Amino acid sequence: MAKITGVKCIRTRHDGSWTIVKVTTDQDGLYGIGSATDMYNPEAVVQVVEQLFAPQLIGRNASQIEDIWQMMHTSGYWRHGSITQTAIGGIDMALWDIKGKEANLPVYQLLGGACRSAVPCYGHADGRDIEELTEAVHRYAEEGYTVIRCQLGSYGGGGFLPVSKANVPNPSWSANVFNEAIYMNAIPAMFEKMRLTFGNDIQFTHDVHSHLQPIAAVQLSRRLDPYQLFFLEDVLPPEQIGWYRQLRQQSSTPQAVGELFTTPHEWTDLITERLIDFIRVRVSKGGGISACRKLAALGETFGVRTAWQEGGENDPVNQAAAVHLDRAVWNFGIQEINHFRDAECEAFPGHVERRGGYLYLSEKPGLGVDIDEEKAALLVDEKWNKTAYHKPYSLDRRPDGTLVRP
Numbered sequence: 001m002a003k004i005t006g007v008k009c010i011r012t013r014h015d016g017s018w019t020i021v022k023v024t025t026d027q028d029g030l031y032g033i034g035s036a037t038d039m040y041n042p043e044a045v046v047q048v049v050e051q052l053f054a055p056q057l058i059g060r061n062a063s064q065i066e067d068i069w070q071m072m073h074t075s076g077y078w079r080h081g082s083i084t085q086t087a088i089g090g091i092d093m094a095l096w097d098i099k100g101k102e103a104n105l106p107v108y109q110l111l112g113g114a115c116r117s118a119v120p121c122y123g124h125a126d127g128r129d130i131e132e133l134t135e136a137v138h139r140y141a142e143e144g145y146t147v148i149r150c151q152l153g154s155y156g157g158g159g160f161l162p163v164s165k166a167n168v169p170n171p172s173w174s175a176n177v178f179n180e181a182i183y184m185n186a187i188p189a190m191f192e193k194m195r196l197t198f199g200n201d202i203q204f205t206h207d208v209h210s211h212l213q214p215i216a217a218v219q220l221s222r223r224l225d226p227y228q229l230f231f232l233e234d235v236l237p238p239e240q241i242g243w244y245r246q247l248r249q250q251s252s253t254p255q256a257v258g259e260l261f262t263t264p265h266e267w268t269d270l271i272t273e274r275l276i277d278f279i280r281v282r283v284s285k286g287g288g289i290s291a292c293r294k295l296a297a298l299g300e301t302f303g304v305r306t307a308w309q310e311g312g313e314n315d316p317v318n319q320a321a322a323v324h325l326d327r328a329v330w331n332f333g334i335q336e337i338n339h340f341r342d343a344e345c346e347a348f349p350g351h352v353e354r355r356g357g358y359l360y361l362s363e364k365p366g367l368g369v370d371i372d373e374e375k376a377a378l379l380v381d382e383k384w385n386k387t388a389y390h391k392p393y394s395l396d397r398r399p400d401g402t403l404v405r406p
Helices: 042-057 065-075 082-103 130-143 180-198 214-223 238-250 264-272 289-301 316-328 342-347 373-379
Strands: 004-012 018-025 031-035 119-126 147-151 160-162 176-178 203-207 231-233 255-257 353-355 358-360
Touching: 004 042, 004 373, 018 042, 018 082, 031 082, 031 316, 042 065, 042 082, 065 082, 065 289, 082 289, 082 316, 119 130, 119 316, 130 147, 130 180, 147 180, 180 203, 180 214, 214 238, 238 255, 238 264, 264 289, 289 316, 342 373
Parallel strands: 119 147, 147 203, 203 231, 231 255
Antiparallel strands: 004 018, 018 031, 119 358, 160 176, 353 358
16 A cells, blocks of 8 residues: 655645645655645645644555544644645545545545536626626526526625715725615516526526625525525525524525535534535535545435535636545535636646536546646746735625625
């Protein structure tokens, strides 16, 4: 069995926001890669991987994935933080990549084999107004998507007002403010137009991104019932998940949640009480393939499907890990799509490919995706300096200046 000889992180993309973990072994040419990308705290993840975990992994048998996961989970003493979970997730993916290469099988075969021939995914349509959105939905439908997310611009779109048109105090703390009441009317009107235009041939989703007060979230979900969404995403923030009980009693709109989840304590009650319909955890943030396959098994027991989160800032390695789970998990629901530039695809040979509304793996052993370190280095802008990396999440505000939680 292969022994681990090294663990390192590779920062790439134009701004250094992608972090790829590479685990090397004492077997010639045998290594694995995983995603430890965190756009807002990338160097913190690197330090956890290389300072906390790497010294404990050197010399370990790379095949002992479950025991290594449990060791990493507890070796920092405090558990389930997003940074630690991302570090664990990246290493865990790399170990599954190694195991697949040793077995000369794709990872999904090690997870029990395929439950479907390809993985359905949904497109992200948006527009500054209904007309632009309608055009975008037409384009995605022509490309073969049968499930399409509809947004009026950015998250909270349809609810923003420029300061010049809003009743704000002086001084205003934001150039554009989020007005909950306007949003609450705009989104049902948007879906009414979508149904009149496209009928029932296309299934729609929408991401609230937790912008609403809890009672408003319940009201919006209920108002969207007539439009038969595929799901409504993150209508409530993690701090208010108790409201899903009231929401379930009053609305039949399917609920998807979990993008901000990093601990099983956040999703367990939602699943076991059948309060949600789709779990939206990012595979790396959930602790990797080992943790997410257990999460999927819990969901299967209670009728909850998977819809692993991707996001535009995510990398091709996490996407591959998600699609391997998608192939093997019976209670799969839908996979969020991600798009990469040609140069990014070239730096990750064997990346997942989209044809029509489906995603396809390379079928190579392991995760099937590799990293060309020379090409990955060329992706990085010359002006990028990791010691000066500063990219906090951009936050919205209400008219009085109160922050809106994403």
